Amino acid sequence: MKLPIYLDSHSTTPCDPRVVETMLPYFTEKFGNAASRNHSFGWEAEEGVEVARKQIAHLIHADPKEIIFTSGATESDNLALQGVVEMYREKGNHIITSSTEHRAVIDTAKYLEKKGVKVTFLPVDKTGMVSPDDVRNAITDKTILISIMMANNEIGTINPVAAIGKVAKEKSVLFHCDATQGVGKIPVNVQEMGIDLMSFTAHKIYGPKGVGALYVRRKAPRVRLEAMMYGGGHERGMRSGTLAVPLIVGFGKACELCEQEMATESIRMAKMRDRLQEGIMKGMDEVYLNGHPTERLPHNLNISFAYVEGEALLMGVKEIALSSGSACTSATLEPSYVLRALGVGSDLAHSSIRFGLGRFNTDEEVEYTIDRMIKAVNHLREMSPLYEMAKEGVDLKSVQWAAH
Amino acid sequence: MAYSEKVIDHYNNPRNVGSFQKDAGDVGTGVVGAPECGDVMKLQIKVENDTIVDAKFKTFGCGSAIASSSLATEWLKGKSLEDAQKIKNTDIVHELNLPPVKIHCSVLAEDAIKAALGDYQKKAGEKKVKPAAATTSS
Numbered sequence: 206m207k208l209p210i211y212l213d214s215h216s217t218t219p220c221d222p223r224v225v226e227t228m229l230p231y232f233t234e235k236f237g238n239a240a241s242r243n244h245s246f247g248w249e250a251e252e253g254v255e256v257a258r259k260q261i262a263h264l265i266h267a268d269p270k271e272i273i274f275t276s277g278a279t280e281s282d283n284l285a286l287q288g289v290v291e292m293y294r295e296k297g298n299h300i301i302t303s304s305t306e307h308r309a310v311i312d313t314a315k316y317l318e319k320k321g322v323k324v325t326f327l328p329v330d331k332t333g334m335v336s337p338d339d340v341r342n343a344i345t346d347k348t349i350l351i352s353i354m355m356a357n358n359e360i361g362t363i364n365p366v367a368a369i370g371k372v373a374k375e376k377s378v379l380f381h382c383d384a385t386q387g388v389g390k391i392p393v394n395v396q397e398m399g400i401d402l403m404s405f406t407a408h409k410i411y412g413p414k415g416v417g418a419l420y421v422r423r424k425a426p427r428v429r430l431e432a433m434m435y436g437g438g439h440e441r442g443m444r445s446g447t448l449a450v451p452l453i454v455g456f457g458k459a460c461e462l463c464e465q466e467m468a469t470e471s472i473r474m475a476k477m478r479d480r481l482q483e484g485i486m487k488g489m490d491e492v493y494l495n496g497h498p499t500e501r502l503p504h505n506l507n508i509s510f511a512y513v514e515g516e517a518l519l520m521g522v523k524e525i526a527l528s529s530g531s532a533c534t535s536a537t538l539e540p541s542y543v544l545r546a547l548g549v550g551s552d553l554a555h556s557s558i559r560f561g562l563g564r565f566n567t568d569e570e571v572e573y574t575i576d577r578m579i580k581a582v583n584h585l586r587e588m589s590p591l592y593e594m595a596k597e598g599v600d601l602k603s604v605q606w607a608a609h
Numbered sequence: 610m611a612y613s614e615k616v617i618d619h620y621n622n623p624r625n626v627g628s629f630q631k632d633a634g635d636v637g638t639g640v641v642g643a644p645e646c647g648d649v650m651k652l653q654i655k656v657e658n659d660t661i662v663d664a665k666f667k668t669f670g671c672g673s674a675i676a677s678s679s680l681a682t683e684w685l686k687g688k689s690l691e692d693a694q695k696i697k698n699t700d701i702v703h704e705l706n707l708p709p710v711k712i713h714c715s716v717l718a719e720d721a722i723k724a725a726l727g728d729y730q731k732k733a734g735e736k737k738v739k740p741a742a743a744t745t746s747s
Binding site for chain 1 (some may be wrong): 612615617620623626628640641642643644645646647648649650651667668669670672674675709724731
């Protein structure tokens with residue numbers, strides 16, 4: 206087993222060597238501009254892009270013409286929200302989203318709010334799920350867009366996307382779904398899910414960084430978008446700019462691999478994840494699962510280790526790459542807004558760790574991680590005044606803390 | 610974020626972790642911070658003839674918070690109550706090479722020292738039934 210161990214796959218994933226191999230010729234020999242229509246260099250590049258477009262569309266059950274290439278999911282989210290608001294402003298000025306969306310959606314929505322758009326941020330239940338009924342009740346005759354994520358990047362909770370899509374259809378409101386964490390990990394079908402726009406990216410599914418896509422429905426309804434950048438009118442005029450051919454080719458290959466391997470890979474991920482969860486939960490007391498017990502991504506595990514601060518815990522297992530909901534390093538000192546939206550107390554939010562398994566993790570790494578987590582938590586609890594007080598029977602909620 | 614070697618050393622080998630009997634007359638206890646803020650420090654001193662003969666801590670917080678309180682106990686041991694008052698958070702920042710985002714950890718450690726000293730002074734004052742030379746308020 207090699208150290209360090211990478212368990213942060215919600216953040217990014219390594220490129221699959223098969224993806225890199227597919228990309229390489231497009232840097233050197235097949236370097237043409239996909240928009241060059243007059244020579245073989247351009248044709249070759251264009252062909253590479255069109256193959257990728259098919260591979261990507263196939264994974265999500267879309268038409269290749271409905272795939273718009275972008276620089277990543279953040280750009281896709283921005284284009285979806287800003288593009289729809291700009292295009293449909295005569296129809297209305299209200300959008301609906303949720304409080305646990307990625308910052309690319311939340312901050313774009315807040316920007317639009319400043320420009321006069323009305324935004325409803327729906328709450329989530331204690332497992333992190335958005336209720337389709339809440340979506341329905343929030344819709345007014347001014348609503349032009351619903352933007353709800355497929356699966357959450359911190360807690361892995363999978364939203365009832367198909368039910369939300371159905372509500373959107375009934376009410377004839379466009380539905381955008383940020384599926385960055387879902388695509389390639391769980392089956393995605395834009396037809397069955399009633400999705401009109403969908404953001405996703407290559408680097409979360411063993412493809413390269415710097416390329417993403419926005420699915421834009423062409424039929425029933427035909428979605429129109431105002432572009433955010435002007436130029437050569439690439440990508441049906443929605444996203445100008447020379448296509449990043451090698452990255453797009455890699456994105457396509459990554460999607461093809463996911464499609465071929467998802468069925469077996471997700472079972473393997475879930476098995477490792479369940480073992481990790483069991484090992485940690487059995488190895489110590491007062492650890493709590495964040496998110497939904499069953500409706501969650503197969504490779505995600507988010508746990509709060511009571512009486513231990515998350516960043517200190519990461520420091521204790523520094524040969525394992527993980528994320529924490531603690532915001533000890535941030536200027537605001539605010540812990541994860543996602544966990545707060547679930548109703549997780551600040552104390553437990555500070556104590557949370559996100560484990561993200563990936564294609565290249567092994568059972569041996571999982572066992573090592575369980576062992577190290579138990580040791581590190583025990584080390585920190587021995588010096589935790591909160592653990593001591595709790596063991597003495599002090600109700601920590603009743604203590605008058607000298608907040609600073 | 611990269612931690613300084615000294616912070617890592619205190620994290621791996623924290624000095625003086627533990628607790629004294631809170632009610633003992635020769636013990637001063639300071640508990641500062643709040644769980645919601647992500648750090649709580651408990652710092653205790655044992656005093657004989659106005660000298661701190663022993664110190665212990667327990668901290669819930671990040672590595673820098675643990676290191677700041679661990680270092681504080683090291684510095685407190687053997688100091689007179691008067692000299693202990695003079696420990697400043699900036700001394701801790703300097704010794705541990707804390708980055709700007711971690712300065713609040715050192716502030717918390719200074720607060721914990723002051724609180725422990727205050728607690729002891731209060732107890733000593735009550736014992737002698739005369740006001741202690743109040744150098745701080747808890």
